[in-house]
Amino acid sequence: MNTKPSKTPLISCSSLRKTFGSKKQKIVALDDISISLSGGGLTLLMGPSGSGKSSMISCLGGLQKPDGGHVYAFGEDLWSRRPRKINKFRREHCGFVFQSVGLFPALSAIEQIMLPLKYLGWNKKAARISAQNALEEVGLGDRQFSRPSEMSGGQNQRVAIARMLAKTPQLIFCDEPTSALDGENGKRIAELLKEAARKHNAMVMCVTHDERLLPYADRVIQIDDGVVISDTESGISV
Ligand SMILES: Nc1ncnc2c1ncn2[C@@H]1O[C@H](COP(=O)(O)OP(=O)(O)O)[C@@H](O)[C@H]1O
Ligand SMILES: [Mg+2]
Known part of the structure; x- marks a missing residue:
């Protein structure tokens, strides 16, 4: 216990x-899962291909409606809200990082980050400051004006992380963010995610196959066939 x-x-x-x-x-992607996630730590979600990891992230992050059960975000029942409210919740509080980085080829690093902030209604000055800070945070303060083709895969993934961090989301969901990267770059990403969790008291859930990230985890949840098969926090079963 x-x-x-x-x-x-x-x-x-x-x-x-x-x-x-x-x-x-019928394919059962998630089968009666109940978990609670608090802020300040990095949770790794692990399991074989097809075990339900991406479905889990999309149901928790307001991307895909579950067929049963409830998701409570900040204590409120997420999926009982109107779609417009769910979209607002996702835009304001959730950050996502995926394996495919999804940067615009023609935009510089700072523009990639400022664009969604402007869409959220931030003024240009506030967006620029936040984007600069986020780039500093991921160690790319000197690459503001570089485009994706001028950077490595690891650097581009760090830009995607900076873009996600710039609005300081409280709920961060990453789906295999390191699977296209080598070991060293993968570890760097894990460090950044852990730091973001600590610094901003954010909940960070990261799907990964990469066992090299285990030393960075505060909690590891293993799922298989849509069922949680183990849940350990700092080595203790939850
Ligand atoms: N859009 C979809 N349509 C049909 N089946 C899907 C869809 N998305 C996921 N699945 C199925 O649900 C199960 C869980 O998928 P997923 O959550 O993507 O697993 P993981 O991310 O662990 O690989 C798999 O059997 C997968 O084939
Ligand atoms: Mg997946």
């Missing part, structure tokens, strides 16, 4: 269920 004092979760789910396909051929 975990004897640590329980922290208020930023996000949790109860009896979460997600299925795909028809009645005849």
